Amino acid sequence: MKRRRSIxxxxxxxxxVLCGASWIFVDVTARHSSFCDNCHYMRPFVEQxxxxxxxxxxxVRCHPTQRRAMFGQFVKYVTHxxxxxxxxxxxxxxxLASGCHPGMEKSQKVSFMGVSFPHKPHLGxxxxxxxxxxxxxxxxxxxxxxxxVDPAVCFLCHFKGQGPAGTLAGCGSCHGAPSGxxxxxxxxxxxxxxxxxxxxxxxCHLIVHEGEGRVSKRKCFSCHVSHADRISDVKFVHAKxxxxxxxxxxxxxxxxxxxxxxxxxVLDVSCESCHSNLHSGAKEMYLGVGAKGAxxxxxxxxxxxxxxxxxxxxxxxxxxxxxxGQGSKKANPKACAACHDARYIPMVDRWKTExxxxxxxxxxxxxxxxxxxxxxxxxxxxxLASELEFNARFLTQGHPVHNIEYAIRVVQAxxxxxxxxxxxxxxxxxxxxxxxxxxGDFTYCTETCHTFIPRQEPYTFQDVDFPHTYHVKxxxxxxDTCHEAGKHKALTLASPQDCAPCHHTDAKADCTRxxxxxxxxxxxxxxxxxxxxVDPDVMADSVACADCHDPTNPDALKDVGKACAGCHQGDGxxxxxxxxxxxxxxxxxxxxxxxxxxxTIEMLNRRNQDTSAFHRRFAAIEARMTxxxxxxxFHNVAAALDQYQRAEKDLSVxxxxxxxxxxxxxx
Numbered sequence: 001m002k003r004r005r006s007i008x009x010x011x012x013x014x015x016x017v018l019c020g021a022s023w024i025f026v027d028v029t030a031r032h033s034s035f036c037d038n039c040h041y042m043r044p045f046v047e048q049x050x051x052x053x054x055x056x057x058x059x060v061r062c063h064p065t066q067r068r069a070m071f072g073q074f075v076k077y078v079t080h081x082x083x084x085x086x087x088x089x090x091x092x093x094x095x096l097a098s099g100c101h102p103g104m105e106k107s108q109k110v111s112f113m114g115v116s117f118p119h120k121p122h123l124g125x126x127x128x129x130x131x132x133x134x135x136x137x138x139x140x141x142x143x144x145x146x147x148x149v150d151p152a153v154c155f156l157c158h159f160k161g162q163g164p165a166g167t168l169a170g171c172g173s174c175h176g177a178p179s180g181x182x183x184x185x186x187x188x189x190x191x192x193x194x195x196x197x198x199x200x201x202x203x204c205h206l207i208v209h210e211g212e213g214r215v216s217k218r219k220c221f222s223c224h225v226s227h228a229d230r231i232s233d234v235k236f237v238h239a240k241x242x243x244x245x246x247x248x249x250x251x252x253x254x255x256x257x258x259x260x261x262x263x264x265x266v267l268d269v270s271c272e273s274c275h276s277n278l279h280s281g282a283k284e285m286y287l288g289v290g291a292k293g294a295x296x297x298x299x300x301x302x303x304x305x306x307x308x309x310x311x312x313x314x315x316x317x318x319x320x321x322x323x324x325g326q327g328s329k330k331a332n333p334k335a336c337a338a339c340h341d342a343r344y345i346p347m348v349d350r351w352k353t354e355x356x357x358x359x360x361x362x363x364x365x366x367x368x369x370x371x372x373x374x375x376x377x378x379x380x381x382x383x384l385a386s387e388l389e390f391n392a393r394f395l396t397q398g399h400p401v402h403n404i405e406y407a408i409r410v411v412q413a414x415x416x417x418x419x420x421x422x423x424x425x426x427x428x429x430x431x432x433x434x435x436x437x438x439x440g441d442f443t444y445c446t447e448t449c450h451t452f453i454p455r456q457e458p459y460t461f462q463d464v465d466f467p468h469t470y471h472v473k474x475x476x477x478x479x480d481t482c483h484e485a486g487k488h489k490a491l492t493l494a495s496p497q498d499c500a501p502c503h504h505t506d507a508k509a510d511c512t513r514x515x516x517x518x519x520x521x522x523x524x525x526x527x528x529x530x531x532x533x534v535d536p537d538v539m540a541d542s543v544a545c546a547d548c549h550d551p552t553n554p555d556a557l558k559d560v561g562k563a564c565a566g567c568h569q570g571d572g573x574x575x576x577x578x579x580x581x582x583x584x585x586x587x588x589x590x591x592x593x594x595x596x597x598x599x600t601i602e603m604l605n606r607r608n609q610d611t612s613a614f615h616r617r618f619a620a621i622e623a624r625m626t627x628x629x630x631x632x633x634f635h636n637v638a639a640a641l642d643q644y645q646r647a648e649k650d651l652s653v654x655x656x657x658x659x660x661x662x663x664x665x666x667x
Contacts, residue, residue, distance in 0.1 A: 033059045039077055045146065052146035061100070062090045062147070089246035090147070092123075095134040104134075113151060115174045127157060130238050135246070155258040156249055160213040164262075165202030167209075199303045207262035213253045285398030288406040292387040292394075293413035299403040300488070311335050331401075347452040348401065354448060355400030357435045358411050359392070364434065365411075365418045366392040372425050384421040388414055404448060408438045442479035446472075464496045464514055504551045511545040517631035521639060530624050532643060537636040576634070583633045586644030590625060593651035594618075600658045617654055621647050 033049070036042045036059055049055060054062065076082040095101050109118045122132050130136075137154070138147045158168045167173075178191030215237075220228040230236060241247040284290040288297040301310065311331040336344035366388040373385035391414045400407030411433060419429040437444040458465035471477045484490040493499065496514075503514065512519040520526050524536035545551075548560050564575060597618050604611050625647055633640030 039082075048146040052148075054146060057100075061097075062094050063088050090135045090138070092133050092135075095138075101134075112149065116176060117174075128160075130242055136249070150250065151258075152255045153249055155209065155256040156213045156253055159209040159256045159258060160253075162209070164207040164209070165205055171201045171205075171208075199298055203303055205260060205263055208260065209256050209258045210261055211254055211256040213256045215252045216254070219252045281394070281397030282399055282402050284394070285400065285402040285406060288403050290394060291406075291410040291413060292390050293417050294391075294406070294409045297403070297406040297409055299406070302403075306339075310339075343452050347449065350448065350452070351401045351404045354404060354435070354437065354444075355395075355407060358400050358407050358438060359395045361411055361434045361438070362388075362392040362395050362414050365414045365431075369418055369421050372421060372427070375425075377421075377425050380424050381421055384417050384424065387417050388421070391417075405444075408444055408448075411435075411438050440480075441485035442483070445479050461491075461493070462496055464499075465516060466514075511549075511551070517627060518635045521628070521631035521633075522635040524636070524639070526627070530627055531620060532624055532627070534636065534639040534643075537639070540636075579634060579637045583637065583640060583644075586641055586648075587629075590644055590647045590651065593648060593655065594622070594625075596655055597651060597658070600655060604658060611658075614654065614658055617650075621650050621654075 033046070036046050049059070073082070096104060101107075104119045104123055107119055109116045111117070122137070123134070126132075137149050158174070159166075160168075162168060178195050182191055215231060217228040217231060220231060241252065242249075286299050286302055288299060288302070313332060313335050331348075333345045333348035336348060366385075369385040369388040373382045377385070391410050395407055395410055398407075415431050415433045419431045422429045422431065433439045437447045455468040457469060458467045460466070471481075472479075480492075482491055482493050484492050499514070521534065522537050523540050524534045526532045526534045548564065560576065597614075601611050601614055601618070604614070624643055628640050628643050
């Protein structure tokens with residue numbers, strides 16, 4: 001019996017000694033990165049680690065593992081019960097530890113695959129409902145290196161659920177603002193000029209990603225026998241797999257490919273399969289590139305993705321409508337009416353006339369430059385003369401009608417080149433461009449286009465009706481008074497307050513000319529077409545606009561409260577605050593009901609029900625509310641509140657009718 005006890009005791013001591021030795025072995029030896037190479041399934045990871053920027057960092061610094069867990073891994077390896085595909089995760093605390101990468105969210109941008117990448121908007125924040133961590137992007141071990149970034153992770157997040165040319169944060173968030181020259185289809189483009197001209201990336205880059213990043217149920221069955229029914233519960237799936245199990249995105253999601261998968265081929269002409277560069281001059285004119293000294297300016301038709309056959313086509317008229325037929329060598333101005341209307345047809349003839357004048361002017365300036373250079377000019381003069389000759393030839397071969405705006409810019413560029421040439425030759429720079437319409441950034445607007453395409457009259461600018469005709473013809477303002485040069489329709493005015501230097505010069509300013517809605521609400525003269533009966537405001541007969549607003553102040557709304565206080569014993573500001581709250585409550589109730597109407601109409605449309613009558617009723621209510629908003633309810637608070645209450649009632653009845661509920665006959 002004693003012998004058995006001795007043997008058992010010795011065995012127990014041996015086991016304890018073995019465990020203790022193993023524990024010490026794990027604590028001292030196995031925590032060094034060099035030991036990881038002893039496990040055959042770890043060797044590929046160790047090799048990647050050795051070739052990575054982290055090769056001087058011990059594995060346990062990034063993969064903090066408790067001794068107990070490491071001992072368990074050692075036992076599994078010895079007993080051959082280990083998993084041949086270990087799963088490891090690096091917590092943010094390890095990456096951000098002192099001596100490693102502390103303060104990464106405040107670090108400067110880094111360059112990755114030519115993309116300027118900032119950590120701050122990505123690290124430790126929710127994106128698509130997922131909390132991003134360092135390992136969300138740096139969780140890849142592949143040929144690129146240990147803890148490398150797999151671009152497919154970026155593409156999955158930025159492109160999933162987006163249109164063919166769309167991206168979650170916009171192209172510029174990764175690629176920055178385009179700059180410099182790029183080549184496509186044998187032509188050079190200045191991308192910055194295209195962007196400045198309002199051409200969106202998606203106009204040319206039609207498809208930039210492939211794949212939808214879906215998660216197939218088959219992925220679920222790789223780990224689970226069932227549970228695939230929870231695949232649609234995105235929040236649960238991400239919380240369970242990403243936050244708890246630390247599974248990487250691409251283990252479940254199909255990858256998305258990103259690149260120039262389909263780029264606009266608007267200028268591909270079938271003739272060029274045999275005749276290369278048959279229409280290179282016309283193409284360059286259409287693209288708005290290639291001339292000397294002129295900034296790139298693509299045709300507006302190019303920006304709208306109209307190819308050559310959009311104009312070079314047969315035109316068929318049937319039943320008063322215009323259709324495009326087969327392509328033809330000769331352009332037909334009537335093709336414009338197929339997309340626009342008949343007003344555009346004579347505009348093309350005007351462009352042809354102006355184009356001929358531009359070609360003649362460019363040729364005249366080229367001839368003048370050649371004469372000066374032939375009289376003994378130096379190398380600089382000869383170079384400038386050749387540029388003038390190039391531009392003249394460019395216009396003749398490209399036909400200005402393909403891009404009349406760019407053609408005007410080319411002639412203006414030739415004017416500048418000729419001026420430089422004359423100065424270089426010691427002559428007086430007295431260059432004046434012949435055609436008056438080509439002399440400035442805005443001199444051609446009316447003659448070239450807006451004679452045929454009248455401006456919207458009146459034009460609504462931030463709830464103020466702006467009459468173009470009055471300002472241009474009566475007052476004589478030029479387009480650049482309000483518009484920015486080089487950008488179609490772009491304004492230099494940030495708000496109606498910028499109009500104050502002209503309109504708010506004295507107390508006799510005619511407020512009704514720019515603010516008719518406010519006047520109509522204030523005086524109760526609302527247009528009958530709105531179906532509103534409005535009584536004049538209580539002050540309409542005795543208080544004029546200038547009694548509350550100071551027209552000489554650029555911000556005429558600033559001191560309204562003080563003006564009220566002069567008549568209302570100091571309660572003006574308090575009254576204004578009270579009115580503001582009442583009007584906001586009324587507006588919020590109406591907007592909530594309006595949103596319910598919109599959703600209900602959408603639902604009925606999906607059921608293929610006729611909603612035209614509901615649309616008409618809703619449009620009438622919206623028209624009244626739009627008028628109240630633009631007229632500012634402060635000008636007749638009682639009437640505005642009354643209209644909000646009426647709209648609330650009408651919207652409730654409309655919702656009841658759409659839902660098919662019986663009328664409430666209760667008290």
